[in-house]
């Protein structure tokens with residue numbers, strides 16, 4: 158036990174102090190069984206292009222094939238989710254009749270325009286894509302001038318519990334759990 162501890166401490170420090178390539182971080186996490194360290198690099202890889210998975214890494218630090226496939230498959234599923242959500246401005250199923258509003262067509266137009274011009278650009282951003290779970294917060298802070306505030310509130314209340322908003326974070330957490338299983 159005593160000869161293992163310094164190695165673990167060294168790896169922990171190294172992970173803390175340097176901005177390591179996520180593949181390097183994962184290889185250290187695997188080697189020293191630091192399962193707490195799996196989350197951050199997996200999140201980073203899920204948000205990075207596949208070509209960066211092997212960039213600037215040494216040959217002994219390549220991802221194991223099953224780890225690579227787990228992350229790449231999740232990445233593809235997440236990309237589908239993001240595309241699907243981006244192309245369809247979210248409306249609650251009963252929004253046409255609730256809440257009562259005398260200018261509902263304007264509400265829908267303002268909401269749709271802001272969705273495409275503010276949120277979709279950030280969802281599809283090439284280097285810092287907006288996490289889907291952050292969408293309700295971004296929309297809350299967006300100026301929806303012209304829209305009935307009660308209608309905005311009604312959509313946001315529904316959106317926070319919407320399965321499509323939560324799906325990306327659920328997939329990320331499942332992927333982290335699967336990688337941890339593969340490391341043990």
Ligand SMILES: [Zn+2]
Pocket residue numbers: 258259260261262264265305308
């Ligand atoms: Zn309205």
